[in-house]
Amino acid sequence: MRSLILADQAMGLTMSPKSLLQTPDSSVAGERACASEAQPIPNQSPAPPQSLIQSPAIQSSPQVASVMQWGITRALPHSLQEREDALQEICARHDATCPLCTTHVGHTRTVLGEGSAAAELVFIGEAPGDKEDATGKPFQGDSGAKLDEMIKAMGMSRQQVFITNVLKCRPRINHTPTAEQTEQCACFLSEQLMVIRPKIIVPMGGPAAKHVLRLDEGISMLRGQWGVWQPPTGCQVEPIPVMPTFHPAYLLRNYTLETRTLMWSDMKLAMTKLSAK
Secondary structure, three states, X not given: OHHHHHHHHHHOOXXXXXXXXXXXXXXXXXXXXXXXXXXXOOOOOOOOOHHHOOOOOOOOOHHHHHOOOEOOOEOOOOOHHHHHHHHXXXXXXXXXXXXXXXXXXXXXXXXXXXXXXXXXEEEEEOOOOHHHHHHOOOOOHHHHHHHHHHHHHOOOOOOOOEEEEOOOOOOHHHOOOOHHHHHHHHHHHXXXXXXXXXXXXXXXXXXXXXXXXXXOOOHHHHOOOOEEEOOOOOOOOOOEEEOOXXXXXXXXXXXXXXXXXXXXXXXXXXXXXXXXX
């Protein structure tokens, strides 16, 4: 409990919650937007949809199943080195075979993710933006800086968690990916999760949360409520708890006390569950 109080103080949300560390720069308006999140925030947290109690298992297409390797057709890696090697193999195979990223135009490089191969906490966004495409690293720019501040306030570093996206390449003109495009690439995310096997997954933003949970509710309904990521059928991996929250870009565009408090409360729920595992 003391660690949560200290984290509240670090985030500026204990006595006088005026900001999540720093007031955002006005240039953040140019960040990749999660337009589907721009919804009124309810005054009270709604009751969780019944479907959150038991999310359906992922129904993989033959194309997806053909590359769903870890936990189904291969032995799960256990040591840190084995997990690192497995993630490198997934990265190489993605860049050589992904139906979307090998044919999609408009990006300069793929962004597979970074962090610990044995992370207890995984953050997932929708897709890389311009800055991510330029650097090859997830969550850069103002959104990345804000995420780093939040991770630090949780008592961790970027190197201790794992950060990635559902899609591994920047959509053309940053448009919202279609369901077909998502399914073409997202199987590699499932493989990453099967290798890392984190204790908690935090999808950030509506598109990421909807994909991970296989639900249609908006992020204002999903955030703050525990859900479950169901591994592909036949996989020897346990379901993983999911805590959806807002995307940092949405937080920076809607930098109100209410939004900051809600997002930080989501992070505290994740911290509490992590400390109990």
